[in-house]
Amino acid sequence: MAARAGKAEMEPESLYNLLQLPKAVGRPAEEELPQGEKKKYLPPTSRGDPKFEELQKVLMDWINAKLLPEHIVVRSLEEDIFDGLILHHLFQTLTGLRLDVEEMALTVPNQRRKLEAVLEAVNRSLQAEDQPLKWSMDAIFNKDLLATLHLLVALAKRFQPDLPLPTNVQVEVITMESTKSGLKSEKSVEQLTECSTDKDLATNDVFDELFKLAPEKVSAVKEAIVNFVNQKLDRLGLSVQNLDTQFADGVLLLLLIGQLEGFFLHLKEFYLTPTCPAEMLHNVTLALELLKDEGLLSYPISPEDIVNKDTKSTLRVLYSLFRKHKLKENADSTPRGSPN
Numbered sequence: 001m002a003a004r005a006g007k008a009e010m011e012p013e014s015l016y017n018l019l020q021l022p023k024a025v026g027r028p029a030e031e032e033l034p035q036g037e038k039k040k041y042l043p044p045t046s047r048g049d050p051k052f053e054e055l056q057k058v059l060m061d062w063i064n065a066k067l068l069p070e071h072i073v074v075r076s077l078e079e080d081i082f083d084g085l086i087l088h089h090l091f092q093t094l095t096g097l098r099l100d101v102e103e104m105a106l107t108v109p110n111q112r113r114k115l116e117a118v119l120e121a122v123n124r125s126l127q128a129e130d131q132p133l134k135w136s137m138d139a140i141f142n143k144d145l146l147a148t149l150h151l152l153v154a155l156a157k158r159f160q161p162d163l164p165l166p167t168n169v170q171v172e173v174i175t176m177e178s179t180k181s182g183l184k185s186e187k188s189v190e191q192l193t194e195c196s197t198d199k200d201l202a203t204n205d206v207f208d209e210l211f212k213l214a215p216e217k218v219s220a221v222k223e224a225i226v227n228f229v230n231q232k233l234d235r236l237g238l239s240v241q242n243l244d245t246q247f248a249d250g251v252l253l254l255l256l257i258g259q260l261e262g263f264f265l266h267l268k269e270f271y272l273t274p275t276c277p278a279e280m281l282h283n284v285t286l287a288l289e290l291l292k293d294e295g296l297l298s299y300p301i302s303p304e305d306i307v308n309k310d311t312k313s314t315l316r317v318l319y320s321l322f323r324k325h326k327l328k329e330n331a332d333s334t335p336r337g338s339p340n
Helices: 012-018 050-066 085-095 108-125 137-141 145-159 198-203 206-213 215-236 251-261 277-293 303-307 311-332
Strands: 038-041 170-179 182-191
Touching: 050 085, 050 145, 085 108, 085 145, 108 137, 108 145, 137 145, 182 206, 206 215, 206 311, 215 251, 215 311, 251 277, 251 311, 277 303, 277 311, 303 311
Parallel strands: none
Antiparallel strands: 038 170, 170 182
16 A cells, blocks of 8 residues: 655644534625624525425425315425415315415515414414424515425424424525624524434534535545544554545454454454455444444444445544544643653
């Protein structure tokens, strides 16, 4: 294998700092906000997220199926829900309750009154009046897609719990605030559906947010981990130059675990020179099992993701080793008396 480049090793504190997410981002639009007000924006990357699009499609299909007998068709959640008409029909279909509101509201004041009355009934039915709501009459009426989705997800969970909503749907949101000193912006991740399985919950970790909110830091994190790995593999005369590809067959991963955890792996237990995906998968599966046995993986990782060179999964595995052994080294090397 190629000789390791002599780069200075990055201190672990620097890596932890890199895993912190940015507090603010640039302004997404030139629209002025009245002082003291906040507004959320969905950047194009969020709108184009496959799971976000899937959630909208599932909800639209559900609404259209419920309202099919009334010949009502929803084509856009943003454009079709805001005036209360479809929400009115959906609520009556789901609950069997009749609301004393006008059927067709054509003027803006009438539409707002109708939407307000329908939302009051919806909130009572959801038993959500005393809870912080993720939607409001103004947000729905102003075609706020996030607020609309939160409302529809709550209705689906209450009245159609078996609806197969995609799990762990989260999107990056930019919040703009107008202050005396000017506009301030902040990035955050908004959760739209729950993590319904341990796997979904586990994968919602710092690396998900790192890749989504601070992709410019990924290369620095990779470099820090590669430096740590090469320090350990140097004893075997091995080195890593490309984190994305060199762990895919599981060989270096097994040797690294053996060095750090004190395992002796017999050559009969794994393939030293795997020649096919099945042998690579065997190696990676064995490595992950060893890490689980040592309590180092707090979330499940698919061995197929490692074999398929998924950077995020590879980083999660290597960081679990980094976190344990680099911290231990720092504790062991803390100066006592005069510094070295």
